Amino acid sequence: xxxxxxxxxxxxxxxxxxxxxxxxxxxxxxxxxxxxxxxxxxxxxxxxxxxxxxxxxxxxxxxxxxxxxxxxxxxxxxxxxxxxxxxxxxxxxxxxxxxxxxxxxxxxxxxxxxxxxxxxxxxxxxxxxxxxxxxxxxxxxxxxxxxxxxxxxxxxxxxxxxxxxxxxxxxxxxxxxxxxxxxxxxxxxxxxxxxxxxxxxxxxxxxxxxxxxxxxxxxxxxxxxxxxxxxxxxxxxxxxxxxxxxxxxxxxxxxxxxxxxxxxxxxxxxxxxxxxxxxxxxxxxxxxxxxxxxxxxxxxxxxxxxxxxxxxxxxxxxxxxxxxxxxxxxxxx
Numbered sequence: 170x171x172x173x174x175x176x177x178x179x180x181x182x183x184x185x186x187x188x189x190x191x192x193x194x195x196x197x198x199x200x201x202x203x204x205x206x207x208x209x210x211x212x213x214x215x216x217x218x219x220x221x222x223x224x225x226x227x228x229x230x231x232x233x234x235x236x237x238x239x240x241x242x243x244x245x246x247x248x249x250x251x252x253x254x255x256x257x258x259x260x261x262x263x264x265x266x267x268x269x270x271x272x273x274x275x276x277x278x279x280x281x282x283x284x285x286x287x288x289x290x291x292x293x294x295x296x297x298x299x300x301x302x303x304x305x306x307x308x309x310x311x312x313x314x315x316x317x318x319x320x321x322x323x324x325x326x327x328x329x330x331x332x333x334x335x336x337x338x339x340x341x342x343x344x345x346x347x348x349x350x351x352x353x354x355x356x357x358x359x360x361x362x363x364x365x366x367x368x369x370x371x372x373x374x375x376x377x378x379x380x381x382x383x384x385x386x387x388x389x390x391x392x393x394x395x396x397x398x399x400x401x402x403x404x405x406x407x408x409x410x411x412x413x414x415x416x417x418x419x420x421x422x423x424x425x426x427x428x429x430x431x432x433x434x435x436x437x438x439x440x441x442x443x444x445x446x447x448x449x450x451x452x453x454x455x456x457x458x459x460x461x462x463x464x465x466x467x468x469x470x471x472x473x474x475x476x477x478x479x480x481x482x483x484x485x486x487x488x489x490x491x492x493x494x495x496x497x498x499x500x501x502x
Contacts, residue, residue: 170185170186170187170188170284170285170286171183171185171284171285171477171501172184172185172186172226172283172284172285173226173227173228173283173284173477173480173481173499174224174225174226174283175210175213175214175223175224175225175226175227175484176223176224177216177223177224178214178215178216178223179214179215179216179485179488181214181480181481181484181485182481183477183478183480183481186284188285188286189286189287189288190288191238191288192288195238195239195290195291195292196238196239196288196289196290196291197235197236197237197238197239197241197288197289197290197291197294198235198236198237198238198286198287198288199231199233199234199235199236199247199249199286199287199288199289200233200234200235200236200285200286200501200502201231201232201233201282201283201284201285201286201287201501201502202232202233202234202246202301202305202500202501202502203231203232203301203302203304203305203474203498203499203500203501204228204230204231204232204281204282204283204305204498204499204501205228205230205231205305205306205308205309205496205497205498205499206227206228206230206480206483206484206487206496206497206498206499207229207230207309207335208334208335208336209227209229209274209276209277210227210228210276210484211484211487211488211491213225213227213276213277214484214485214488215488218277220277220278221277221278225276225277225280225281226276226280226281226282226283226284227276227281227283228275228276228281228282228283228284228499229251229274229275229276229277229281229282229308230305230306230307230308230309230498231248231249231251231275231282231287231304231305231308232246232247232248232301232302232303232304232305233246233247233248233249233282233287234246234247234502235247236286238288238291239291239294240291241291241294241296245296246296246297246299246301246304247294247295247296247304248294248295248297248304248305248307248308248453249289249293249294249295249308250293250295250308250448250450250453251274251275251276251281251282251293251308252266252267252269252272252273252274252275252447252448253269253271253272253273253274254266254267254269254271254272255269255270255271258270258271265449266449267315267446267447267448267449268446268447272447274447283477283480283499283501284501285501285502295307295453295454295457297457297460297461298461299457299460299461300467302467302471302474302498303460303467305498306460306465306467306470306471306496307453307456307457307460308448308453309335309336309339309496310335310338310339310342310343310456310459310460310465311339311447311448311452311453311455311456312336312339312421312445312447312448313330313336313337313338313339313340313341313342313343313396313398313421314339314340314342314343314448314452314455314456314459315445315446315447315448315449315452316339316340316343316396316398316419316421316445317340317343317344317347317396317419318343318449318451318452318455319419319443319444319445320394320396320417320419320443321394321417322343322344322347322349322394323347323348323349324347324348324349325349325393326344326349326350326392326393326394327349327350327351327352327387327388327392327393327394328340328344328349328350328351328352328392328393328394328395328396329351329352329354329373329384329392329394329395329396329411329412330344330351330352330353330354330364330369330395330396330398331354331355331395331396331397331398331399331404331407331408332354332355332397332398332399332404332422333353333354333355333357333360333361333363333364334360334398334399334495335470335495335496336398336421336422337353337355337364337396337398337399338363338364338367338465338470339456340396340398340421341353341364341367341368341369342367342368342459342464342465343455343456343459344368344394344396345367345368345369345370345464346368346455346459346462346464349394350370350371351368351369351370351371352369352370352371352372352373352384352387352388352392353365353367353369353371353372353373354373354375354380355373355374355375356374356375356376357492358374360495361374362469363466363469363470363495366466366469367465367466367470368464371387380407380411381410381411384411388413390413390414391411391412391413391414391416392411392412392413392416393412393413393416393417394412394416394417394418394419395407395408395409395411395412395416395417395418395419396408396419396421397418397419397420397421397422398421398422399422400422400423400424400425401422401424401425402424402426402427402428402429404422405420405422405424405428405430406428406429406430406431408420409430409431409434409435409438409440409442410431410434412438412440413438414437414438414439415438415439415440416438416440416441417440417441417442417443418440418441418442418443419443419444419445420442420443420444420445421445469495470495470496471495471496471498472494472495472496472497473494473496473497473498474497474498474499474500475497475498475499475500476499476500477499477500477501480499483497484497
């Protein structure tokens with residue numbers, strides 16, 4: 170079967186692989202329809218992902234149809250959770266399986282879904298009244314949605330989100346879906362406009378406007394929740410500096426270098442500083458409800474759909490021009 174594989178940093182190609190064998194009775198055989206490329210795939214292609222061993226089949230943002238297995242009728246459209254959990258580590262015992270110490274994500278620690286057929290445990294599948302394109306957006310949107318849940322966002326909150334890429338858009342849409350006043354912060358006008366369509370009530374172009382001045386104008390005393398979805402030391406610090414007293418700061422992005430803080434703000438403001446990783450089943454269900462309600466600009470968020478034969482060239486183009494694309498999908502069926 171046709172499979173897209175990253176063979177080494179900067180090298181990707183289409184290969185032929187045998188169809189997947191059944192591993193256990195609950196496994197469901199899926200025919201892959203659409204797979205989204207994400208920032209993790211780009212980092213892998215660039216050779217910057219320490220969790221990846223080459224060669225690796227990427228892909229964990231999946232829309233597929235059932236071929237056989239389980240209780241779902243053949244032809245049923247599904248999306249999936251790409252994570253594993255051991256059930257024994259401290260995270261799993263606390264019910265936070267998204268942060269399993271030994272998690273293996275499809276396309277990262279194990280091969281992913283950029284191939285024609287995959288087998289997936291039945292409990293990892295989700296059905297919904299959504300198009301295939303919408304189903305392929307569920308998983309990336311859950312990551313930002315989980316950050317909103319970590320921040321305990323309610324309709325009484327004002328939430329500011331650093332970054333309007335795929336993960337940041339998920340956080341913006343999820344906060345807006347909960348009724349919060351939501352501020353989108355980015356340096357790209359096109360991404361800010363998509364953020365508005367995703368539910369942002371206020372936009373800040375942080376290159377052209379002073380961030381602190383605008384946040385004070387909008388909130389008076391700072392946002393109740395700051396969500397960082399970029400991964401820069403400057404935005405890591407700004408989240409702590411700009412959040413309101415007794416506010417919550419949620420980090421999704423990884424900073425690429427050490428971050429130096431004025432730690433008195435942690436204590437003086439009595440902040441809740443939270444990490445956010447992957448997503449839980451309830452996050453998948455919330456995103457599905459949001460998409461079924463038409464509360465996300467799907468057509469604006471997906472910038473390009475390519476064939477498997479075009480995937481390697483497209484990934485190289487994305488690597489060379491990271492601001493050129495929002496969401497790229499590869500169509501297998």
